[in-house]
Amino acid sequence: DQQVKQNSPSLSVQEGRISILNCDYTNSMFDYFLWYKKYPAEGPTFLISISSIKDKNEDGRFTVFLNKSAKHLSLHIVPSQPGDSAVYFCAASDSGGSNYKLTFGKGTLLTVNP
């Protein structure tokens, strides 16, 4: 049973517009969340993270929002650029347990059209 769900397999946006990628989780013990970006033929690279003590974390064009009551997080990319086209994975961790183990979602393929 998937504990981290990315229900949109793909998303297409125009360059310059906002991209919003969504992630839901079911395990209430998860308290730390990460987003990874993966280009074809490369491994995932860490993008941004958020702890459950926050509801927002921002890094340049990337912002992650966390809604603990809904067990939902989202990644916003503004403005979107063609180079952002990649698969984005949401991952979660239980810092009170094995805080170094991550549970991943299936990923969302983002395509940014010029």
Next chain:
Amino acid sequence: DAMVIQNPRYQVTQFGKPVTLSCSQTLNHNVMYWYQQKSSQAPKLLFHYYDKDFNNEADTPDNFQSRRPNTSFCFLDIRSPGLGDAAMYLCATSRDLGQGVQPQHFGDGTRLSIL
């Protein structure tokens, strides 16, 4: 640049013929992981080493084994590959500081094909 390197990038083996995938890191991280990822699926953790301590996931088949001879290297051995083992295998590392969650750093993966 410090990095995680996986060799080979592509591996073809025959059904039932043992195969070894390798991973090396220059990050000096104490935790190393092996994931299996099939098409359109989430990376699935097979096992990890915390320093020299091996930790197997409950649902990892016995067919999969691992070795970590030193901090820098970790190997994935598949004793008798079946057609269902064809996948991308990802190695990752992280530094566990005892508190907080540190991001994992991934290699570019080895794509394994079974004939």
